[in-house]
Amino acid sequence: MRNRIIWHFEHGLHCTKRFSGRYETIVWFTKSDDYIFNLDPVRVPQKYPNKKYFKGPRVGQYSCNPLGKNPGDLWIFPNVKNNHVEKTEHLYQFPVELVDRLVLSMTNKKDWVLDPFLGSGTSVISALRHGRKGIGAETNKKYVKITHDRIKQFEKGSLTRPMNTPIHDPKKPAKSIQYKSDKQLDQINLFNDSRLDIYQG
Ligand SMILES: C[S@@+](CC[C@H](N)C(=O)[O-])C[C@H]1O[C@@H](n2cnc3c(N)ncnc32)[C@H](O)[C@@H]1O
Secondary structure, eight states: OOEEEEEEOSOSOOOSSSOOOOEEEEEEOOSSSOOOOOOGGGOBOOSSTTOBOOSSTTTTSBSSOTTOBOOOSEEEOOOOOTTSTTOOSOTTOOOHHHHHHHHHHHOOTTOEEEESSOTTTHHHHHHHHTTOEEEEOOSOHHHHHHHHHHHHHHHHTOOOOOOOOOOOOTTSTTSOOEEOOGGGOSSOOTTTTHHHHHEEO
């Protein structure tokens, strides 16, 4: 096992007899020590990106990687609830940006991404967005159709459903947060933080 990753999100059922669940666990296994891990495409901004050594042989040089830091094993992305721009009829849909981090770090271009529990096809969409190939299995025909529809949307250059309801953003409560067109996303640049590169406020 390489990592146990916690995906934390803010919204969900409000339990009355226990604490409300606000995370999912992603467990990453590899078959051998020969495996893919691309850190650079998924780096996130450093807390102090311009910090430099002030003494010693490396004085004046950056003391942290200017490309950004390793995102760690606690990932915070909004989950797909009713007013999320990616929302489909599927009840347990993952956000594309969550799968993007897995696809970009654990596969190379032209690789296959297999999802045996495809749901609304988020993993295939993420694979296609980043020049990979996607394959999956799903027992519910309605969800298979949703996946096909999302692939068509991707091919048209946008995954955004026409929605007027913004995702709640406490800093800009009156503004809608929209997904950028996929044509604008040659590769998701997670380094320029944040969701602000993916969502436009
Ligand atoms: C948690 S959902 C996956 C959601 C997906 N990650 C997404 O973003 O849409 C699990 C899916 O697995 C499907 N499923 C359950 N048992 C299955 C099986 N034996 N073979 C294939 N799919 C199955 C369910 O219908 C459901 O859509």
